[in-house]
Amino acid sequence: MTSLVQALVALAVTATPLAAQVTAIKAGRLVNPETGTIATNQVILIEEGRFTAVGGDTAIPRGAEVIDLSDLTVLPGLVDTHNHLALTYKKVPENDVYYLTYVMEGTPLRAIQAVSNGIQMLSSGFTIVRDMGNNGNYADAALRVAIEQGWIPGPTIINSGIIIGGMGGQFWPTPEMGTGKGIVYPEYLDADTPDEIIKAIRQNLLYGATVIKICVDCKPWGYTTDEIRLVIAESAKAGVRVEGHVQTVEGARRAIEAGIWSIAHSRGLTDEMHKLMAQKGIFRAGTETPLTLTGHTTPEAYEANVRGLKNAYDNKVPLTFSTDADYYVPGKTRGEVAIEFLETWKAAGIPPVDILRAMTVTGYQASETLETRGLIQVGLVADLIAVAGNPLQDIDALREVRFVLKDGMVFKRDGVMTPEKFFNPGPVNGWRIR
Numbered sequence: 173m174t175s176l177v178q179a180l181v182a183l184a185v186t187a188t189p190l191a192a193q194v195t196a197i198k199a200g201r202l203v204n205p206e207t208g209t210i211a212t213n214q215v216i217l218i219e220e221g222r223f224t225a226v227g228g229d230t231a232i233p234r235g236a237e238v239i240d241l242s243d244l245t246v247l248p249g250l251v252d253t254h255n256h257l258a259l260t261y262k263k264v265p266e267n268d269v270y271y272l273t274y275v276m277e278g279t280p281l282r283a284i285q286a287v288s289n290g291i292q293m294l295s296s297g298f299t300i301v302r303d304m305g306n307n308g309n310y311a312d313a314a315l316r317v318a319i320e321q322g323w324i325p326g327p328t329i330i331n332s333g334i335i336i337g338g339m340g341g342q343f344w345p346t347p348e349m350g351t352g353k354g355i356v357y358p359e360y361l362d363a364d365t366p367d368e369i370i371k372a373i374r375q376n377l378l379y380g381a382t383v384i385k386i387c388v389d390c391k392p393w394g395y396t397t398d399e400i401r402l403v404i405a406e407s408a409k410a411g412v413r414v415e416g417h418v419q420t421v422e423g424a425r426r427a428i429e430a431g432i433w434s435i436a437h438s439r440g441l442t443d444e445m446h447k448l449m450a451q452k453g454i455f456r457a458g459t460e461t462p463l464t465l466t467g468h469t470t471p472e473a474y475e476a477n478v479r480g481l482k483n484a485y486d487n488k489v490p491l492t493f494s495t496d497a498d499y500y501v502p503g504k505t506r507g508e509v510a511i512e513f514l515e516t517w518k519a520a521g522i523p524p525v526d527i528l529r530a531m532t533v534t535g536y537q538a539s540e541t542l543e544t545r546g547l548i549q550v551g552l553v554a555d556l557i558a559v560a561g562n563p564l565q566d567i568d569a570l571r572e573v574r575f576v577l578k579d580g581m582v583f584k585r586d587g588v589m590t591p592e593k594f595f596n597p598g599p600v601n602g603w604r605i606r
């Protein structure tokens with residue numbers, strides 16, 4: 173009997189959870205991008221990967237690990253709503269021709285590149301990335317799962333799987349290569365009929381896509397409004413949203429009419445389209461390449477992008493920060509390429525607070541993470557970054573990210589990546605949530 177009691181007591185003792193480790197961050201300044209305000213000398217508490225307290229009079233519990241960011245400005249993590257982490261075309265060997273990259277580099281290599289690109293994005297403060305296709309044979313899904321299982325550090329990934337389009341996708345293959353060899357796969361899923369559209373969506377969802385991307389008008393015929401409605405309805409069965417690659421005004425009109433979630437690229441987005449997008453609350457991922465990324469835009473395209481972005485801002489379209497980054501710029505990480513897009517936003521005359529909103533709050537909305545992660549709020553997953561300057565006065569302060577916390581763990585400190593805690597032999601911290 174005694175031994176049974178002892179055994180029960182021992183069991184009870186071992187079953188009692190250890191007091192959770194508390195992390196306390198002392199923030200010299202704390203930015204709230206929703207209100208555009210800054211609070212000074214705040215304390216942020218984190219337990220089991222979530223924010224448990226935020227405030228000026230928050231007491232730091234005994235035994236907490238204190239991270240002193242008193243000299244820095246703390247703010248929520250950034251979002252790039254349109255990147256291609258598993259694609260990096262380069263001068264050598266493919267002369268920046270993407271057709272060659274996907275022929276010369278297979279999915280396994282591109283998946284490894286995606287891990288590296290994701291780490292580079294996180295180091296530049298991007299805690300969420302929407303990875304929008306052209307990622308080989310589901311390298312984007314592998315990346316997302318590897319991050320969620322805790323194998324590697326990286327941003328939270330919202331990924332599209334393979335881009336769905338009419339025959340050829342964005343490519344113009346020869347009959348030998350297109351029909352004979354199906355060469356557009358795995359960059360595009362050919363889907364020309366309603367049955368093919370439904371099947372393509374189900375294939376993407378089966379293999380791990382968490383958003384669906386379609387070519388609305390990559391070919392002169394493109395998808396009709398009804399076909400886009402079909403895509404939206406089929407994706408909605410799995411609770412998944414649809415982004416449209418749009419390059420013409422008529423394509424934009426059809427996508428907007430169908431009620432698409434987000435539109436990528438700005439070529440088809442006129443003043444009229446912007447007004448319709450604002451009415452319907454359709455997110456804009458304009459992918460406005462700055463002129464400073466030499467060779468990746470032209471002065472004419474850049475000027476049009478600046479005008480378009482300004483027009484969208486004036487029309488109160490829900491703006492997201494998006495880059496379409498899928499190339500190597502010597503001397504720059506993928507994160508530095510992404511943050512360079514600030515140049516276009518500044519040229520469009522958009523105030524820093526609204527640029528920051530696009531990069532945070534609107535990004536979380538477009539990514540549908542608002543309820544789980546993004547803002548520095550009690551109950552949400554603990555992601556945050558810190559910079560030296562004040563981004564509400566000078567948005568370029570975001571170029572120098574000194575500190576990154578992801579899933580409650582320090583990824584970067586004093587400007588140096590310290591990712592040890594992110595490397596695990598399996599999902600030892602449980603699966604991370606999006």
Ligand SMILES: [Zn+2]
Pocket residue numbers: 254255256304496
């Ligand atoms: Zn793209």
